[in-house]
Amino acid sequence: MSLLFAAASETAHAAEQAVHVDWLGVFRTLGTLVSMATGLFFVLAGTIGVLRLPDFYTRLHAAGMTDTLGAELILLALMFQSDSIQMVLKLLLVAFFLLVTSPTATHAVAHAAYRAGLKPLLGEYRAPEIEEDGT
Template sequence: MDIFLNVLSWICLLAGGFLGITGAVGLFRFPDFFTRLHAASVTDTLSTFLIIIGLMLQANSLMMIIKLLLVLLIIAYTSPTSAHSLAKSALHSGLKPFLKDKENQNS
């Protein structure tokens, strides 16, 4: 049972770390601000979920599990708000989203 929990938590942690690096690579590979925002939201959602769940499986007391759950909840509540706020003020300051087909953009 103990080994099973350990293996499960390592899988979660490794997958979370890989997703985090993927999001960071996305910050470089995508062409403009709005597409980078999508890449950053990968690191904010699934990567965070997996790492915190992996840590919860390793935690040694109930108090710690509850506190890690609170960290997860606070990140899950605040990250869409800050992402929307970033996108909105970027749009209002006149940043144009990069679009694939230039013909449709002009018409």
């Protein structure tokens, strides 16, 4: 990859005495900035949602959004910054485990609360009654 870029920059240099621009570095920096900013926005929005929403089930919605999209975007930003392929693979592993485990944990908490009989705050709509076998 670096050979390719060196060759490209050499031809550009020979052609018109162009200024050398590290396009790969620019791409990595921009990717990091955008992903990290978006991920932090989602994490902070989810946290404020968990603090301020009125009901357990609505808070669950905010926390679930934080744990998936915000976490994945921040890990993507770190992947742009890492120097070696081992680092990228480790971060991919962390991202994969977060992507598998945190929706599962969120679903388990929601299911346990529903089985324990925690009622959601309701307007017009009424939730279906809890069945005997707990499904």
